[in-house]
Amino acid sequence: MTIKDVAREAKVSVASVSRALNGGSGVTAETMDRIREVAARLRYIPHGAARSLITRRTHTIGALLPDLYGEFFSELIRGIDLAARTHGLQLLVSSSHDGAAEAATAMHAMQGRVDGLLVMSPHADAAFLRQNLPVGLPTVLMNTVLDRDDYPALSVDNGGGARLVVEHLIDAGYRRIAFIQGPAKNHDVAEREQAYRDTLAERAPGTAPIVLPGDFNEESGYRAGRQLVAMHPRPDAVFAANDMMAIGCMAAIREAGLRIPEDIAVAGFDDVPMARYVSPALTTVGVRIAELGKAALEQLMTQIEGRHDGTPHAHVRMPADLMIRASSTNERSRKT
Amino acid sequence: MTIKDVAREAKVSVASVSRALNGGSGVTAETMDRIREVAARLRYIPHGAARSLITRRTHTIGALLPDLYGEFFSELIRGIDLAARTHGLQLLVSSSHDGAAEAATAMHAMQGRVDGLLVMSPHADAAFLRQNLPVGLPTVLMNTVLDRDDYPALSVDNGGGARLVVEHLIDAGYRRIAFIQGPAKNHDVAEREQAYRDTLAERAPGTAPIVLPGDFNEESGYRAGRQLVAMHPRPDAVFAANDMMAIGCMAAIREAGLRIPEDIAVAGFDDVPMARYVSPALTTVGVRIAELGKAALEQLMTQIEGRHDGTPHAHVRMPADLMIRASSTNERSRKT
DNA sequence: CTGAAAGCGCTTACAG
DNA sequence: CTGAAAGCGCTTACAG
Numbered sequence: 147m148t149i150k151d152v153a154r155e156a157k158v159s160v161a162s163v164s165r166a167l168n169g170g171s172g173v174t175a176e177t178m179d180r181i182r183e184v185a186a187r188l189r190y191i192p193h194g195a196a197r198s199l200i201t202r203r204t205h206t207i208g209a210l211l212p213d214l215y216g217e218f219f220s221e222l223i224r225g226i227d228l229a230a231r232t233h234g235l236q237l238l239v240s241s242s243h244d245g246a247a248e249a250a251t252a253m254h255a256m257q258g259r260v261d262g263l264l265v266m267s268p269h270a271d272a273a274f275l276r277q278n279l280p281v282g283l284p285t286v287l288m289n290t291v292l293d294r295d296d297y298p299a300l301s302v303d304n305g306g307g308a309r310l311v312v313e314h315l316i317d318a319g320y321r322r323i324a325f326i327q328g329p330a331k332n333h334d335v336a337e338r339e340q341a342y343r344d345t346l347a348e349r350a351p352g353t354a355p356i357v358l359p360g361d362f363n364e365e366s367g368y369r370a371g372r373q374l375v376a377m378h379p380r381p382d383a384v385f386a387a388n389d390m391m392a393i394g395c396m397a398a399i400r401e402a403g404l405r406i407p408e409d410i411a412v413a414g415f416d417d418v419p420m421a422r423y424v425s426p427a428l429t430t431v432g433v434r435i436a437e438l439g440k441a442a443l444e445q446l447m448t449q450i451e452g453r454h455d456g457t458p459h460a461h462v463r464m465p466a467d468l469m470i471r472a473s474s475t476n477e478r479s480r481k482t
Numbered sequence: 483m484t485i486k487d488v489a490r491e492a493k494v495s496v497a498s499v500s501r502a503l504n505g506g507s508g509v510t511a512e513t514m515d516r517i518r519e520v521a522a523r524l525r526y527i528p529h530g531a532a533r534s535l536i537t538r539r540t541h542t543i544g545a546l547l548p549d550l551y552g553e554f555f556s557e558l559i560r561g562i563d564l565a566a567r568t569h570g571l572q573l574l575v576s577s578s579h580d581g582a583a584e585a586a587t588a589m590h591a592m593q594g595r596v597d598g599l600l601v602m603s604p605h606a607d608a609a610f611l612r613q614n615l616p617v618g619l620p621t622v623l624m625n626t627v628l629d630r631d632d633y634p635a636l637s638v639d640n641g642g643g644a645r646l647v648v649e650h651l652i653d654a655g656y657r658r659i660a661f662i663q664g665p666a667k668n669h670d671v672a673e674r675e676q677a678y679r680d681t682l683a684e685r686a687p688g689t690a691p692i693v694l695p696g697d698f699n700e701e702s703g704y705r706a707g708r709q710l711v712a713m714h715p716r717p718d719a720v721f722a723a724n725d726m727m728a729i730g731c732m733a734a735i736r737e738a739g740l741r742i743p744e745d746i747a748v749a750g751f752d753d754v755p756m757a758r759y760v761s762p763a764l765t766t767v768g769v770r771i772a773e774l775g776k777a778a779l780e781q782l783m784t785q786i787e788g789r790h791d792g793t794p795h796a797h798v799r800m801p802a803d804l805m806i807r808a809s810s811t812n813e814r815s816r817k818t
Numbered sequence: 819c820t821g822a823a824a825g826c827g828c829t830t831a832c833a834g
Numbered sequence: 835c836t837g838a839a840a841g842c843g844c845t846t847a848c849a850g
Contacts, residue, residue: 147617148826148827148828149827149828149829150827158836158837159836159837159838160827160828160829160837161829161830161836161837161838161839162835162836162837164828164829164830165829165830165835165836168829172835172836173835173836174835174836177835177836189613189617191590191593191616192593192594192827192828193535193593193594193826193827193828194531194591194592194593194594194595195530195531195532195534195535195540195594195595195826195827195828196531196535196594196826196827196828196829196842197594197827197828197829198531198828198842199529199531199532199535199826199827199828199829199841199842199843199844200827200828200829200830200841200842201828201829201842202842204531205591206574206595214556214559214560214563215556215557215559215560216556217556219556220550220551220552220553220555220556221551223550223551223575224550224551227550227575227577231577236574236575236576236591236595237574237575237576238542238572238573238574238575239559239563239572239573239574239575240572240573241563241567254527255530255541255572256530257527257528257529257530258528258529258530258531258532258533258843258844259530259531259542259572259595277525280527281483281525393759419756420755420756420759423729423756423759423760424759424760424761425760425761484842484843484844485843485844485845486843494820494821495820495821495822496821496843496844496845497820497821497822497823497845497846498819498820498821500844500845500846501819501820501845501846504845508819508820509819509820510819510820513819513820528843528844529842529843529844531842531843531844532826532842532843532844532845533843533844533845534826534844535825535826535827535828535842535843535844535845536825536826536843536844536845536846537826537844537845538826594827594828
């Protein structure tokens with residue numbers, strides 16, 4: 147069932163069918179009606195690949211993400227999808243690029259299938275991108291390690307968010323503040339840890355950083371919590387690099403018979419929906435993930451539509467908001 | 483940068499370039515090496531749409547979903563994506579088809595872009611599908627209203643899961659069991675409600691069903707909870723059509739100064755990750771969503787590869803598991 | 819092994 | 835307004 151079948155059945159050329167079905171300029175009303183009637187009757191649907199080949203437009207954007215699973219990516223995809231819909235775009239997603247080779251393959255697979263690319267990848271350093279991105283394909287980077295480059299980039303303000311948490315804990319009177327790390331090479335985590343160390347040094351000089359390993363999963367937070375409660379002196383607050391670890395850590399603290407936040411305050415990062423529901427509710431950093439996705443897509447659209455003015459692309463930081471909840475607000479606050 | 487550029491630079495025909503880059507059978511090792519070297523140097527990447535047009539393969543499958551957001555869809559997409567990766571397939575997602583027209587447009591947009599389609603849509607009745615699905619495109623239905631048709635279908639065993647919940651509550655001694663509905667025209671909800679009514683009639687004859695409206699959002703569960711606690715006689719258990727409403731309902735019960743499960747037991751449906759973390763932990767039905775996605779994709783693959791034997795497609799029900807947690811296990815159980 | 823040619827399904831100048 | 839023709843970038847029989 148192709149445009150030829152419609153043309154034959156309607157007794158016109160394929161050119162007329164094409165015109166009738168694409169707005170109809172250049173055909174009489176009668177011709178158009180007849181063609182449309184035939185197309186509908188034959189259930190003709192234009193072939194996307196063929197159309198893309200000639201129009202150079204796919205009305206699709208690609209999203210290369212480390213994963214599709216979990217609160218964070220669910221929310222990110224939602225933001226991207228919502229914005230994409232307002233532009234009439236489809237979404238081609240690709241995930242789990244464990245290695246650089248896989249990430250490269252995924253990028254290549256986008257060639258000729260998308261009008262632009264949204265990339266969030268731990269492999270996305272400058273050399274890798276230059277080597278593997280289809281040339282000329284508009285691209286926007288998300289949560290990238292690049293501070294400024296040929297590509298526009300948007301990131302969560304990890305440093306700013308972490309700073310707000312540590313300042314809040316210090317203001318609430320906590321001093322021995324531990325940090326639970328995320329995956330080793332994760333750039334977001336590195337920024338959060340750096341801000342933790344810097345803020346501690348600035349606002350509570352003389353207090354030593356206490357850093358525990360983690361991997362973003364709840365279990366690693368639980369393990370860190372077990373270590374934590376056994377320390378001498380015991381930390382009186384813990385800042386986990388994400389919410390799931392903070393929640394795992396809370397379980398370990400409770401198991402040890404300690405109270406939150408009286409004995410140990412807990413804070414996380416991300417503000418996943420669950421953060422509001424755990425008990426006590428978790429103090430955390432809201433990162434407006436959907437907004438990040440939306441902003442990235444809008445930035446991509448200005449590139450696709452050629453509206454970018456050629457100036458170097460700034461690296462936009464999405465603001466992070468401190469969400470103070472019960473896990474860090476001691477009624478009998480030590481300060482004041 | 484097309485295959486022609488590579489051919490010119492390597493001083494061969496485009497046919498040889500094509501052969502060298504697709505496995506290399508039919509070219510000498512030297513020719514192949516030279517061509518590949520040139521292709522790499524020129525950073526040539528084949529144009530996906532052009533290749534799809536001639537090979538009739540896109541190595542992409544489409545997923546039409548009502549939404550991309552939330553635990554359920556996140557998990558579903560994860561299952562689909564994981565399975566797709568093992569087959570080397572990309573994923574084209576489309577969501578939020580509020581109306582039938584939008585759903586039709588989304589289906590049409592898949593034509594020529596995917597090798598097969600996974601459809602989960604409230605608009606997916608038989609007539610609509612026959613009218614709008616690209617003819618000849620392998621399709622698998624998920625959570626459909628169709629019991630058996632020309633399309634293979636997979637669903638959560640809503641009835642079985644709901645039955646398990648109600649039986650469990652009755653066995654635990656609860657009798658005045660209320661049900662909180664989901665969105666009006668949702669077929670999953672209808673199946674759950676029917677099983678609730680049936681099981682109640684069978685296992686606790688004479689007890690009247692108590693049905694409250696809801697829309698799957700937490701707030702509607704909260705509102706239902708407020709109604710619930712004000713009833714005379716007050717229900718002693720509530721079964722919400724999904725977990726988020728159950729969680730909202732729990733908040734209302736607690737606010738009324740009542741205990742869970744001593745005064746009112748609560749159960750949900752879905753087993754979202756959060757269900758384990760609320761306090762008390764929520765009794766619910768685990769629906770193996772990722773497995774549903776994976777099974778749907780595998781079913782689609784047998785169709786795409788022409789392995790289907792032509793017999794009518796069965797409607798597969800994915801088993802649902804009762805997860806008994808503290809929200810329904812009264813220490814001082816009335817029965818025993 | 820290698821290349822010229824046809825063709826996938828469409829759109830769009832170009833004539834008439 | 836309408837149609838014949840070229841062409842998008844690729845693959846694959848078909849000859850040589």
